[in-house]
Amino acid sequence: MTLKKQNAVKENNKDNMAELNDLLLGSSLEENIALLRNIFTNDETLVFRRFQNRNIKAVKCCAVYFNGMIDPQIVNKDIIQPVLSSDLKDGIDIHNLPEELQYKVIASGNVNLENQLDQIVSSILYGNTLLLIENCEKALIISSNGWETRAITEPESEKVVRGPREGLTESIIMNITMIRRRIKDPDLKLKFREIGSKTHTRVCICYIENVASENILKELEKRLDQIDIDGIIDSGYIQELIRDAPFSPFETVGHTEKPDVVAAKLLEGRIAIISDCSPSVLTVPYIMIENSQSNEDYYNNFIYSSFNRFLRTISFVLAVSVPAVYLSIVTFHQEMLPTPLVLSISASKQGVPFPSFFSLLVMLLIFDLLREAATRMPTLIGQAVNIVGTLVLGQAAVEAKLVSAPVIIVTALSGILTLMNLKLIGAVIMIRFLFLILSSILGIYGYIFGVIAISLHLLSIRSFGVPYMLNVTTLKGHNWQDTFIRAPWWSMKLRPKIIGAKNLVRQRTKKTGGKKTG
Amino acid sequence: MFIIVILIYSVVFLYDFLPLYKQKEWKEFIVNACLGLVSFTIALLLSFNLKIPSPEAPIREIITSIFGK
Amino acid sequence: MKPFKIILLVLIIMGNLLLTGCWNYREIEKLAIVAGVAIDKGTNSRYRVTVEIVHISQGRDAKPSSRIVTMEGETMMDAVRNEISLSGERLYWSHAKVILLSQEVAREGIAKIIDWYTRDSETRTDVKILISGEKTAGEILERGKGVTEEIKSFELNSMLDNQKSLAKAPKIDLFDFLNMLESDGTSPVMPLINIRQADSKSVLEIMGTAVFRHDKLIGFLDGEETKYLLFIKNKVKAGVLSQEEPGEEGTCPVALEIFGNKTRLEPLVSDNNIEFKVNITVTTAIDEIEGSENFIEDKGRIKLEKDSEASLKAGIENLIKKVQTDFGVDIFGFGSELKNDKPKLWGKLSNNWDDRLKSLKVTVIPKIHIRNSAVLSKTIKVKD
């Protein structure tokens, strides 16, 4: 039923586009205006500004643009005023008016001649100004878009102590600028395309030629071409539409809001997908270990970074395991604990009416509720939520003997560990519950079964042909340098082969510093 | 008990056989169906608390008759 | 097709959860944790089992206390399960620390009693095993009082663990005992526990050894003899050797702290005659001199070494004689040493080893080395 509907909608859309495709502009100004009015019926933000050159009456023009999408400065000063006031008499060929205007009058960086109606419509929608001329079958499209954009700020989700504070914005051009400022090389290629039959979102594939793998690029373009959707509001849409392993809780397409991260990934041979109106840039291929990498790792001392990265990796394992292991020990394998611990855990659980499994499940859910509530709330209220969460639900629940103190500790520990790897948060939450349920059935064995199953799943998925967990046995030397550890920069002479990078040599620095002297 | 067995097996059969049927892979379908029927029968018998003779017994008999012990 | 898999998984998990329950799922606070068990002969049934259960009370500062429950049964398992009819809780055995056996039970043979304990999967074989010096084993749990801990079994456990710096009782856990029972050429021993009245309090005291023939109790050794036994068995890690030296004003007792010991049993076989050499090397330090004799200078020290070697030798030889005449069992492990070294010979001798043991010649060669004199480098001289 729904499938049929979708098909119908698709056909409908296609019809509209086809209609416009065939149409060309006429030569009468008023007819053209009427045509446009007809296309944009009931849209009162569309402005038709008619004007004439003060010298030649034949140069009757009409500027068409959307109010708010354009920069009035450009339209007034660079389009209308020159046409109005310029002395067109000298050497102007009336029959070739559009070209004359384009080359001699209009002071704008980007002017095109167009007679295809669909092109015209989409460029107006993009914030360009259309200049219709009487008795002329072609119109001028002058780029004039100017809307308010957000200033460049530090992204909330990826704060750093050291490193660039710049964050990407919603404007694709600004984003590209930020990336290009970091990689000033003619090999940095940017391929644009439009996705979305209604939104016409501009999407840019960004890669470094001779470094990025052609196979991955081809595959990516194929997948982008297959997208047929009415709109892309955020790059998240694309992320889900092009990803491998669609049912997996693990992300196989990366996203970041920091231009320095994008640039670094491009240099490693990855491909970035920048989408208009979205501050997060997608990078492919994306593998497991990237979840625990942070851009700061590369700016700080390598020992410290390696330690941090190790902590993040371990914290992922612990975040999913702690509740399950705790549950299986206190309910199945009490013999595993040292005797004093048994006594103290048992003492803290005396008088608690609910079974451990139930209270763990509920406490974990409550933690997730608090987390979700705090993210959506204004900061001030968020603090109140925190107080309520910690005091009321933690302290008071233990006092009232509704849950035992170890359960609170385990929940809090697992929760904090989850927040260590923000990119894995979705996967962690799901797997944590899965492990918890499994270990409530078979104790530690259920947990091990779960671990094996998740490992199998992780090992089986790929991101654009790159194994998600890497192939340990085929990895050689330099590929290890940037995985669980971050090797010092002077030793990372090659790009990681795993991505499929072609041009492997990344630095030829002779190691000069640090040598023994004397 | 046997209700659970039937329930689980029907889900498994749906999951396993439907694609084979749709793709018209008859050989696979038949082999799979034979295996499935055998395991379903055994599971059903077990759920009725019937004792299934273990295939291990005859093997043991043969071997002990040959080698003694 | 993936949703199907997920549905299947959920179905199986829910099916497991709802329909069959959680089999081994049991909450930790519902367990009746057994700390120790005492086994006696029953009055009505065959066994009378006294169990010390850790009682954990509510509240923040509540300390665990102990509860004593006694039940009877025809078999051990029966008796243990009968506890349910007394308190409604099922006993949890994984954290039990000690097994106490009454002499009466031990004289009849204990293999049948500990079989259950070894066989059950919940119980652990690192539980310590003791013989009660009192009339019954149960009264030790009932009457005895711990000095430091509320729970007597835990206190007994730490007492046995710390025996290594006293060496007056062997530390035997169930597994060691079983291994001694199983292996030929060694007879098992067990530590002995008593209640001593001190200041109108009944204090527990572990001192001495119970000697077994196969699995039947046949006699006891006292604390000093136990120390010599442990010397032969190479189990002394620390302890004290007291030596009385003749001095200017009567005797002058000296205490040597043992820092290490290495014993080697060496079978000497000639024709049909077997002799054992016991080489003992002890490293000690002077820790106490109750007099003004100078044992720190070379001369005095060598004399002290010689004298204490002689008394150690005498003590060990006396013990061996006593065991040979009184008990006639091989608690020292001469037999298993022979078996390990000369398996063929052992094959011939193993049948009448106990007879042979009675007339076995054992030469003790002790070597005591005094390493230092602790903090003081001189003897304390009392000056007028």
Add this chain to the structure above:
Amino acid sequence: MGKELITDKEAICLLMLFTMGSTLILGVGSDAKNDAWLAVIAGLLMSLPVILIYSRLLSIFPGKDLFEILDMTLGRLLGKLVALIYIWYAFHLGALVLRNFGEFMVTMTMPETPIFVPMLGLGLLCVFAVRLGIEEIGRISAYLLPVLMIILLIVLGLAIPQFELTNLKPVLGKGLGPVINGGFSAFSFPFAESAILLGAFFCLKTKKSPFKVYTLAILFAGTLIMVLTIRNISLLGQLTSKLYFPSYVAVSRISVGDFIQRIEVTVSIIFVVGAFAKSSICLLVASRGIQRIFKLKDYRKVVIQLGSLMVLLSYIVYDTTMMMQYWAFKVYRYYAFPMQVIFPVIIWIIAEAKKNKSKPAGKKAPANE
């Protein structure tokens, strides 16, 4: 779907897991009592020629699995018959491993849980793994083996202070007889069980890799098993041969200080992983065999049904743990002998003969003239 390939290292890890799998917990060569470690060495030595035959077979027919080799050497009818026997063997072995695991769970850790549940759990995992394919099984074993090794070595290190090496004495106290006997038992379980992998190693990269994989993996695994047998004997002494699961009890004896103790769960982890690897390989080989016999397109299609059948078989195969013990140490070696030795040797001889016959025809011209 391209051809499946696994690297040599993955194959080594896989074979090591396969060999150590249930052995580490069931123990080997219990006939030899305290000489069991010698029995392991004897078994290792006995298995070397057989293993060389296996690798030779694989390298004569690179990229082919056991069932294709059977077809090519024994002819279609006889080949199919022997293939059926191998399918049964792999299937049965998988069920036995599942059952061993179930018995272990039920006797040692979860006496109240029905034995069917852990077996079903493990069976599901195996089905999941086999449906993903041999590549994924190879890769997961390459990930799991190092973890297991680390656990094993740590536990071994903790156990060393408690070693009573006198328990190993007397060496050869009862003569060579029990050692040879135990060695034969160690030969059939686990070393020569690697015959099963003839059906899974169609995916090795080069012609030389079978030799490398088989010898290295069996040597490593054998050494490890020997070390762990020594550990068990020196921790447990006389009782080793009286226990169903000696490793578990041995590790439960380890206590360092008052804190590191009760670590026997590590043994269970190792057992779960080993049993998983072993039974999924068995399932894989059995379903590949069925694929070959009925000329199906993909072995993944029959895995679910075969897997459920395997779980059921493992459920009905023994009535008691005693039966399992009897079967594993008394019957199994004779039962497995044809599949482990007789058939491979016959196939090998035929294969060599055929190769010699075809070689002169093809290569003679340039070589001789």
